[in-house]
Amino acid sequence: MFRFLFLLFILVPIIEIALLIQVADVIGGFTTIALVIITAIVGAKLVRTQGMGALQNVQSQMAQGQMPGKELFTGLCVIIAGILLLTPGIMTDVFGFLLLAPGIRNKLAAGLASQATVRMSAGMQQGSSPFTQHTHAEPEPRKMSEPTTIDGEYERKD
Template sequence: MRLFLLLFITVPIVEMWLLIEVSSHIGAYSTIFLVFLTAAMGLALLRQQGLSTLLRVDQRMARGELPAGEILEGVMLAVGGALLLTPGFITDAIGFACLLPFSRKLLVALLLKQSKVQASYGNNRGFQSSFQSTESMRASSTQPDLQNGSVIEGEYKREP
């Protein structure tokens, strides 16, 4: 919590200082133009990357797979878009890192390597979710072998 408060206070101060320094070298109008240019480029990139990510989510869902990587990419796209709309060069650099495919995929791969999300619904207790390390997920993931007579138990209800 303290880290976020510190970032919330220091990032705008550093951004203002950097904007003043850049405008003293290239001029105020050029600096304002650069801020608008990065915002416009970011929005165009966000639109393109967002649509491609949505298509990949749809494809994985159609195959019956959990699109965990694509969901994280979507979150990173939203964060990157918000940072690009914020005036400043530091936030623009972080925003572009979230929007550019190669850096975003690298960050998502690092996040997915750190932890996996396991979600289940059962025992009339509602939705349960837990985070496990990748190794424990691999050790506990047993797929039913339907061709060798495995049975999946469940309940059903017929509605007229």
């Protein structure tokens, strides 16, 4: 993982600089700078609107007592897209705008879900689940709609 991140932090800036130089040769230096600034502004507005929509969807799913898995993944993609769009460069802008496209996000989510399902089922075939490591019976899980009340006393001592 360290090697991957190291290569990522070395290769991405080199590729971005090379792309910026090539684009500047074709359309001009000031136009390239304006393009980078405009994509950052447009990207920030898109991230803001899609992020607020994702937040509202998460809140409504939780209010209904459902786990907002898809909405949380959408929010994560929007955050990553925002980081990529605010990073100066052409390649990062392309990846950022791709993450804002719902179709791309859905395909990415489906691919990640299938990988997670394969890994979970492979772990279950070995006879041990990563979630059940103790042998006593577990209490029945609480529904999200049931409130939890903790009774206690509070005394402030200054």
